[in-house]
Each structure stands twice: as structure tokens, then as C-alpha cells.
Amino acid sequence: MSTPLEHDDEQRLVAAARDGDRLALDRLLRFHQPQVYAVCRRITGNDADALDATQEALIAVVRGLGRFDGRAKFSTWCYRIATNACLDELRRRKRRPVVGLPEHDGVVIDPIDHRSSDSIEALGDRETLDAALAALAPEFRIAVVLRDLCQLSYAEIAEVLDIPAGTVRSRIARGRFHLADLLAGNQTGPDERPTPTP
């Protein structure tokens, strides 16, 4: 990853990039590219689609930079663009036949042995993670990824997705528990499980 950017440095880079400074724009893109790719990789579930979505997102950043007004953090803005690029990619994938890639509908995940408290960490199987995430509806997957991978706050996720914070909280919870169920061998979706009432 690039050298961390202080907020002021980032502001200056954004301003310079908007003024046509190609080097500043280059540095901004290189700094944010890893996070954009990570989000895309987790949301799309495979390298090829993640790369396409990342490319689309970076192009959208360049094209949209002139309209970035600085009210949101630049990183939040990038995450928003990245998630939209991923949704576009998922839509495209839905329309085209996929040959040779696993179809995750109805995915069956190997259950984790919960006798060991370290079992999840020990598993460390990225394919399992991809499959489990792919089994989530995109709205839950995106919320969980933005929270647990990107460590965004509920308020930031609400800003990225343009939804109320309460909806963010709900989506994260449903996504996490569905993931936990999948990993525990319970293939029942969150819509089919009773929700405890407080």
C-alpha cells in the first residue's frame, strides 16, 4: 500500500488533481486502489470481475473528480464508486453465461467445527469465504464487507450506500448472522429464520 496520506495531504492532492495535476491524480489513484480492489474482490467474489469493477471504479473516480465537493471523505466517495461499480459488474455477470466458475446459488459450505474457538481463524480458507459471501444477497454482502473488511462506521456506510443508519445496522446484522449460519452448516437464509424480538 502507498504511504499513508494525512487528511490535509489528501485534500491538497485532490485539489491539485482537480486542477489537472496528473501526478497528484496518479498518487490518489494508487493510494486508494488497494481498498477499491479489496472491496470489489469481496463483493464480486472472483479476481476477473473484481479487476473489471476496479477498472471501472478508477475511471469513474477520474471522471467524477471535478464534481467531488469534499463534503464526504475522499475514501468514502471512492467506496461509493467502487460499490456501484461492483453492482454494475454483478448485473453484467447475471446477464452473461459463466463457464468454469462456480455457481454460488444454493451453495453448501463445509460446516466449521465449533468445538475449537479458533476454528474460524484456523480455517482461513479464502475460497470458503468467497463462497459464503456469494451466498449472501448483495445488499447484505456489501454492508458486511464495508463494515468488517473496510472497517467503516455505520454512518460512513450509510453515506456510501445512501441509506439510513438503521438500515445499515440491520443489513450488517442479517449478513453476519447469515454468514455465521452458513459457516455452521445451517443453509437457511435470514428471511426464513425467526427474528428474536427484544
Place this chain on the structure above:
Amino acid sequence: MSTPTPSPFSDEELSALLDGELDAARAAELSQDPSAQRRLDRVRSTAQWLSSTPVDPLEGDVVDDLVAAALDAPAAAPTPIRSRQRRPAPWLAAAAIAVVFAVGVTLIIQGGSSNTDEMATIDAGTQESTDSAGGGRTADDASDSESSRPGEEKMNSTESAAEAPQLTTTAPTAETNGDVGPLALGSFVSGDELRVALAEAFPSDADAASSSSTSAPTAEAVDRCGEQLRITLDLDAAPQQTGFAEVDDKAVLVYEFATDSFADGSPTTLVAAVGTEACEQVVLFER
């Protein structure tokens, strides 16, 4: 003998506690509940697994290519393919005009002089309809080819990589080719109020038009959010009804899908309302 009581803590509260988003009093109560603690441990492990499983970074040369391609991308986005596909080809437009003209001439000739006034009315009506369709299409074309830039101008925080979701003040494009466009459903204070209004059925066209205070969305926005819903909700069919409304001063799109019930698989109607810009869910229920 006492039977185990269900945990009074919801998944949402447990998840919020994990993120430090649960109020202290409720968190203290939760810490006294062993059952809730077990559920919390389970979801905490899952969250930690996700956060601790890194994504392999891209190779340096791949990053170079990505950045170079972004830097060298044309400043203006090309007209979306779907929009271009909706625009009639010039030869098709010319053919349509020729057909309208031929029909008009035929009607005038067949009608004779006694029906001149009536035929003129019909012809004028046809012409008006053509103009209206043409006008709508022209406006749409303009918004596609020219004001897709102004649309992007206000894309300050609503960016999409490929197609920017936009609200527009142009006429709904679906009407230009004879399709029924999205119905204007009016303004509502809340999602619940919208839900009540749609609990039985979509309102009739006349009702909708009279209560409309929201500008119509573009066909592109309707398609985009409809497609996203189909993906999100795993629906096979296209929406059988679409509408637009204002909920708490926010523009929303409303869709009605024929599908199978989540609960028992029986045929049902799924009604969904989503924000026009980000297609985020506002209302979702089965009728």
C-alpha cells in the same frame, strides 16, 4: 420445571454491540445473558474471520495498467449502450413518419369531403401523437447525449462506474414507444404510508396522475433499479408494474413483481420501493 426462555436480544443488537453501536445500558444487560453471549461469540468470530482474511494485492504492473487506463480514459463517458439502443435509428424514424403520412392521406381520401373536419381532427391527433412521441424522444435523446453531462454534473456523491443514476425532469421515455410508463403514485410522509397505499393494488392511472407531484424518472433509472432488485431478490421475471413516488421528500421508484412467496412458495406479488439514485430499499412487502 422451567423451560428455556428465548433470548430477548435480537441479532441486530448483538451485531451492534460488536461494533460499539449499542447503548451502554442494553450492552450491560446483554453481558448478563449467557445465551446471547454465545451468539455474540459466534458472530464475532465470523466478523473477525472476514476482517482478518486479506485480499491478495494486485501485482505492480497490473496496478500500473489500471492507473494508466484510468488516467488516459476519455474525459466524457460514452453514451450508455442501452440508451443508444433505445434511440430509434434514423431510417426507422423516417419510415415511421412515412407511414403516418401515408395513413393520413389514405384516411383523407377515403373519408371524402363530408368528413373533412373529422379527418382533420384525426390527422391532427395523429400528428400530435407523433409530435408528442417525437418530442419525448428528442428530450430523452438530449438527456442521453448532451445532458448526460449535466446529469453527471450533479453526480457529486451519487457516482456509478458505468451509468450514473439520475433523476430527470424529462418525460418518461417508456411512453414514447407506446409502453405504459411508470405510474405517478404521489407523495407520502413515510414508507409505511406508501405501503398502506399499495397494500391492495397499484392505484389506477387516473388516480395516480392526479396525486403526482414528483417528476418522472428516466427509463434508465427504472431499468437500473429494477434490474438491481431482480438480482438482490433473485427474481426471474421483470416487474409487472412500475411507479414513482415521493417518500419523506425523497424520490423513490416502486415495482411490483409476480413471484413466489418467501414463506411458502405460493404465488404472490412482491412490492418494492427503492431510492431513485442508489436503488436502496425503502419498502418491501408481499401482497
